[in-house]
Amino acid sequence: MRRTTASTCCYCGVGCGVLIEHDGERILNVAGDPNHPANFGKLCSKGATLHLTGDLDARALYPELRLGKGLVRARSDWDTALDHAANVFAKTIAEHGPDSVAFYISGQLLTEDYYAFNKLARALVGTNNIDSNSRLCMSSAVVGYKRSLGADAPPCSYEDIEQSDCLLIVGSNMAYAHPVLFRRLEEAKAKRPEMKVIVVDPRRTDTCDLADLHLAILPGTDVALFHGILHILLWEGWIDRDFIEAHTDGFDELKRMVRDYNPAMVADLCGIDIDELQTTARLIGTSTSFLSLWCMGINQSTAGSAKNSALINLHLATGQIGKPGAGPFSLTGQPNAMGGRETGSLSNLLPGHREAGNAAHRAEVADYWGVQALPEASGLSAIELFEAVRSGKVKALWIACTNPAQSMPDQQKIHEALAACPFVVVQEAFFTTETCHYADLLLPAASWGEKEGTVTNSERRVSHVRPAVAAPGEARADWSITCDFARRLEMLMRPGQASLFAFDTPSAIFEEYKLLTHGRDLDLSGLSHALIDRLGPQQWPFPAGSTQGTVRLYGDRVFPTENGRARFLAEQYQAPKERREARFPLTLNTGRLRDHWHGMSRTGTAARLFGHVEQALLSMNADDMRRRRLLDGQLVKLRSRRGELLLPVQKDDSLRHGQAFMPMHWGDRFLKGMGVNVLTLPDFDPVSKQPELKHAGIEVEKVELPWQFFAMVEGQVQKRFETLRPLFEGFAYASFSLTGRDRSALVIRAACNEAPDATQLAQIELLLGLDTGPVVAYEDPRRGVGKRVRIEEGRIIALCLSGETAARDWLKQLWHDGTADQALRRWLLAPLSTPPGGGVRAAKTLCNCMNVSQDAICAGIDRGLDLNGLKRELGCGTSCGSCVPEIKRLLVKQPAVA
Incomplete structure (x- = not known):
C-alpha cells in the first residue's frame, strides 16, 4: 500500500519540505510539500529526483x-x-x-x-x-554575524526576498545553488519590475540574467567594492545618521578608512566602470528596503570575515536591518x-x-x-x-x-x-x-x-x-x-x-x-x-510558551552585544593569497552545477542528473584559449603550485580574460587525479579559518594523448563502476559518468600516449560484457583501432571504441534512441572511424525534469515558439524552472520566426 511521509530535502540550506511516497519498504517518488513554508511545494531538479538516488549498490550495508x-x-x-x-x-x-x-x-x-x-x-x-x-562553507558568515551583530543569527526570512526593493546578490550563483529561492525572486521581480537586482560575480551566471546590473568584479576584490560603495553613500548623504548614532559603534573609524576608497581607485581595482559603481551605490542608498544575499563567493576566501563584515557595514550605515525586505542574509550551503x-x-x-x-x-x-x-x-x-x-x-x-x-x-x-x-x-x-x-x-x-x-x-x-523507510542492511x-x-x-x-x-x-x-x-x-x-x-x-528564537516563531530579528534595534549596539568593522582590503604571475597567469574559480551536489556520492547515482553536464570540464575565456591554441573538447593539463589535473577544455563567454572555472563536484572517483581540489590552496582566513577555495593560480596547456578510449554499458551501473574504475589507474586521463533516463549506462572516457597492454584491454572488455555473445567487433591492429558493440533485441547494450573515438557521440545518441540500424552494422564492419554523415554533437538535456534536449528547444524556436509556446508544447521550464535562463538565452541568440 502506498503511503506518504512529510520530511525535508537533504541538499542545500533552503530546507525544502518534501512528501516521500513509499510502500513502507521502498521510496517510490517524491514531491514538494505545498504546506512547508520554505518552498510551498516547489523543488529543484536535484530535490525532484531524490527518489532516483541512493542506489543500493553504492550503499554501505554492514560494518x-x-x-x-x-x-x-x-x-x-x-x-x-x-x-x-x-x-x-x-x-x-x-x-x-x-x-x-x-x-x-x-x-x-x-x-x-x-x-x-x-x-x-x-x-x-x-x-x-x-x-x-x-x-x-559558512564559518566566515558566522564570524561576520558575530563580530558585527553580536550573534550568529541571520536576521531575515525568505519572505524578505519578495518584499525588498533592492537586492544585492554577491558571490552566489543562486539560480544553481539555491534554485527554489531563485524562483521566488524571479516571481517577485515579475510582479514588481521596479524591484532592482544587482549581482556581483566575476562570471556571468544564470543568476545574472535576472539582474538589472551585473558587476563582473575581479576575483577577490569584494572588500574594496563594499568600501567603495560606502564611500559614495557617505559622499551623497545616503546614510541613516540617526540609526548609526543610536544603535552602532565604530562608525568614525570606518568613515576615516573608507575615505581612501574613492570611486576611481575602487573601479580600477575591481575592474568595473565608475558608472557601475555609482549606480550600485545609488540603488542601495535610495532604496526603501535593501537586502543582500551571499554565499561561497564571499565566504571561501582568506579575507572571508572581512568581506562579510564590510557587507554588513552597508546595512548598518543605511539602517537597512530589522525591517521587512531588508538586512544581510547568508544563503547556507548544506541542509x-x-x-x-x-x-x-x-x-x-x-x-x-x-x-x-x-x-x-x-x-x-x-x-x-x-x-x-x-x-x-x-x-x-x-x-x-x-x-x-x-x-x-x-x-x-x-x-x-x-x-x-x-x-x-x-x-x-x-x-x-x-x-x-x-x-x-x-x-x-x-x-x-x-x-x-x-x-x-x-x-x-x-x-x-x-x-x-x-x-x-x-x-x-x-x-x-x-x-519513510528503514535503512538497508x-x-x-x-x-x-x-x-x-x-x-x-x-x-x-x-x-x-x-x-x-x-x-x-x-x-x-x-x-x-x-x-x-x-x-x-x-x-x-x-x-x-x-x-x-x-x-x-x-x-527561532522560539522560547518556552511561544505559539509561533520569530520571523525577523533586530526590529527593536537591540543587538546581542554587551551594550546592545551593532559594530562597524574597519578592515582594509587584502588581495587573495595567490596573484596572477607569469608561471600561473590564470585565476581558477570553483563552484556548483545545476544538477549535482557536493562530491556526488548521492547525485552521482542518478543517471538523469548527468544530462545537463556529463563530465568534468574546464571553462576558459575564448581569448585565453586562442593564445594557447586550444579548441573546444581538447584535453589540457591544469597546473597549480600544488598539483596538476587533466580534463577537456571548453570556451565560456561568461568568463573574463585571465579567469577559468571548474565545478567543485568531481573528485578522484569520477575524474582520475583527485579532482579540482588537487589544485586549490589550504590558506585560510585568520579569523574564521575558512580556506580560499575560490581563488587559485593555474596555467593551462594542451596535452597530446593520441590513444583514446570510449565505452558505454547499461545495467548494474554502480557494480560495473566499482569493478571498472580501478582498471583505469594507469591511463593518463580517465573520466566516468552516467547517462540515460528510463535506463542507465555507465560512460567511460580515457586517453593515454600509447595503447595499454592487450591483457588489460581484454579485462575491460570482459567487464563491459563485450567478450562473448551478440557482439559485433572490428579490429585494425595496424592502426591500433578497435570497435565493439553488443546488440540485443535491436538495440545497443554496450560498446567500446579503442584507439580513437570519433564516433562516440553518434553511438551514444543511438543508445539513447534505442536503435541499432543497418548503418551501424555497416560502419562496424568497415575501416572508417567517423560515423555516417560525419560528426554528431552530443545531445544536451536542457530540461532535466521533463527530459527536453537543447536540440528540441532549438527546433521549437525555429518553428516560431516563444518561451510560453515552448513550455506548452515541450513542457520545458514548467517544473523546477532551472532551465528557463538558458532557454531565454537561446531565444535571444536564435529569435523565434514570426
Missing part, C-alpha cells in the same frame, strides 16, 4: 573492519566493530592524551546527531578537536549547517552559540552535562586538523557523513594524512566515497528518507525530518551509532559512572539539547518534535 594497514576490510558485526573502535580510542587517549584523537563531521547530519558528537568529544573524550565541513552551528559543531564553539574559549561558557555546559570541566585547549579547525593528522599528532580520526578526500583543498596532503593515520573511522551511507578508501573501520549509516531528527535552514526555520542512524560507541568508551574511561548517553530516541536528545539554548539568542526551549508536527516548521 567493515581492517585489522592492519594494507589488509582488505572484512565484514564485521556491530558489537565487534564498536568494541574495537572504543578500545583503540581509549588506548590512544591513555597513551597520547585526548587531543590525539579528533572528529570531523558534516553539515548534512541532523541536529541530534551533531549534539551527540559534541557531547562525545568534549564531555567524554575531553577534546575540542571536533570540526565540521561547514568550516569550508543543516545551521544546526551544526547551533550545537557547537565547530572546534571553537559550544552548544547554544557559546564559545569554547570562554571559561564561563565552558562552566555552564560542563555543569549542565554533569562533568567536572570541559577542555580548555583550542580545538583544531579543518585545515589544521588534517595537517595534525598528517604530522602524526592526531592518531585516531572519526569522520562522519563527509568526504574530505574530495572536498578539502590541497588534496595531495589530505590523501597523505589519511593514508598515514593509524586509525580512521568513516561513518558513511555510501561506501563509494573517496574517503572510504582509507577507512580502517567503515560504519554504515542511514541516509535520506531513513532518518529522524531536526534541521535548521537558512532562515532559522527548524523542521522535523521524518523517516545493518545501517543505523548516526546518533545511534555515536551514542553506542560513546557508551562503550565510557565503560573504559569512566567505569561505574552513569552514562552521559542514555538516549533511546532522537527526540530525547533534542529535549536535552534545547535547554542549553534557554535564554540564548537562538532560544529553542519551546520547541519539540511533537510541537513541530502540530504547528509546522518554526523559526
